[in-house]
Amino acid sequence: MALTLQCCFCLAICLGLGFWASQVEARTLDEMAMVNKHEQWMVQYGRVYKDVKEKEKRFLVFKNNVERIESFNQAGNKSYKLSINGFADLDNEEFKAVHTGYMMKSTGNKRSSSSNTVFMYHNVTDVPTSLDWRSEGAVTPIKNQGGCGCCWAFSAVAAMEGITKLKTGNLVSLSEQELVDCDINNSGCQGGIMDKAFQFIQQNQGLTTESNYPYEEIDGTCHEEKAAYPAAKITGYEDVPANNEQALLQAVANQPVSVAIEGSGSSFQFYSSGLFTGECSTNLDHAVTVIGYGENNDGTKYWLLKNSWGTGWGENGYMKIQRDVAEKEGLCGLAMKASYPTI
Template identity: 65%
Template sequence: MASTTPCLALLFVLGIWAFQVSSRSIPEASMSDKFEQWMASYGRVYQDAFEKDKRFQIFKENVEYIESRNAGHTAKKYKLGVNEFTDLTNEEFKSMRNGYKMQRSTIVASSKTSSFRYENVTAVPSSMDWRSKGAVTNIKDQGQCGCCWAFSAVAAMEGITKLKTGNLVSLSEQELVDCDINGEDEGCSGGLMDDAFEFIISNKGLTTESSYPYQGVDGTCNKKAAANHAAQITGYEDVPSNSESALLKAVANQPVSVAIDAGGADFQNYKSGVFTGECGTSLDHGVTAVGYGEDDDGTKYWLVKNSWGTSWGEDGYIRMQRDIDAEEGLCGIAMEASYPTA
């Protein structure tokens, strides 16, 4: 029996060595493996092999872009990452997910006031997060419908409703998509938050999400479902344009609808951190500023609620750099901001 002990010891050592060698020889998952894993994670199924191969090539290019951007910008304050949009080209992504119409000058607004109620505010908190105050509903997903404008307006209305009544109610974007069709707003084909506020006022309110659920497509106005108004607003105001300081005063007091340029590849693939660009000022997406703060390294940011689901960004949110040199703010966030009143 004693003679078997050295043999067992040798086998044990050889086993460890073999495991270490085999571990080192296992290659990193190939791009095709990553794609298959990604498809399984997001339940993606393609109509045929041609479509799958096309999407794989786009996925591969996006992953390579993400990895090169993350590796090549070590000082960058944000990271990119794979999400449910990684099989889309940037043009496809923008056409599906954006939809803000940069046409403020054409609006005939009967309920908008020229005043700015927060103009004389002299002190604001150093940070604000309306989520922690119960004034923000869960992240929603607009799907392949360019009605970001509806989600932005509804989020701002949900916020002011909570502040005025004490109740947080999830309101219906689909009612806006289906029923607000006589002006600039065109459902999945785009619209404006200010026009949405106009409709809500003339309509004497909005119903709940549960009463008029979101479908992600243009539909016929369900007047019966829309008849039970769950919340109302009395008007709305525009934040003075191109002033981050004015926007700060507004966001310190309530969630605010903002328009941004969200067309860049970095925005599509944003994962975490304080976003510092790249973007311009061609406003194409409606979102909601629900707070602000300062990162650990001192970088100031806006806390922005998006409507692209929770796989995008920081569980559906993005922190965008605040107090930059350009008066319009990063991605034009201070250009066309507005909020409802109640």
């Protein structure tokens, strides 16, 4: 009897040790798989760290982000997906500090439209049920602001490129760097707003081309000799009535429109595909351009946004975001401060 109890006790210990060993091995295998995934990601995005300590720090951030993304996608309870993109080794605060830029350190918060009481599209009633300005040739390829917080410049330029094409028939890629360097009423890589960019463009008699004044991802000195050759001009700009998605629809039906948005949340950071429904609030910190709208098969309406984070983010650089939500500000605040240039 004693021998039998002893054998059972030894068996239990062996089983316990075996289970513990298998768990350790599983954790080790999982950890190694994550290490390999990080190494592959580094190669894909050309990421090099200054030392082992920095690499370990970035690995832990990467690991947390990947686990969150995979958990979100496995839940399958949202109309959109996330992906491991080029921001995967940044925590959300780091991402927000570098890759947004709407009104960060910009002077003032008050809108100063060149036509405060005018909204030229207020009587527009005949709008198509869906629209994509890309199909009309009014949208340049996706650009990338990189580590410079000048989304405001990319948003303003995209809207200007659109109206220039619609009015002149010519689609010209214009210079964001000219705005970053020369528009002293905004703050370059430290942030800005589109209305002030439109003011600068009007007063400066236009913008030059991207090829003449290429983007450098830094705050630079204004090269007046390059800016002296504008390729497109505007006569002014107008603000879309605030907190009014119907008014925004009337404007977008006629031209691409610059909008401010809260684009710093982790779901926005890793958005990959589908119709984005949040989570987000109305703390405006990013700028994009609305280039169209439509409706999904289930009847959910959406806006089509052009972003400035490269083609590796979202749907090749674009996002579908829910339209006609209950909140008057629009999802993520996109109906709060929309504006567009005029010719």
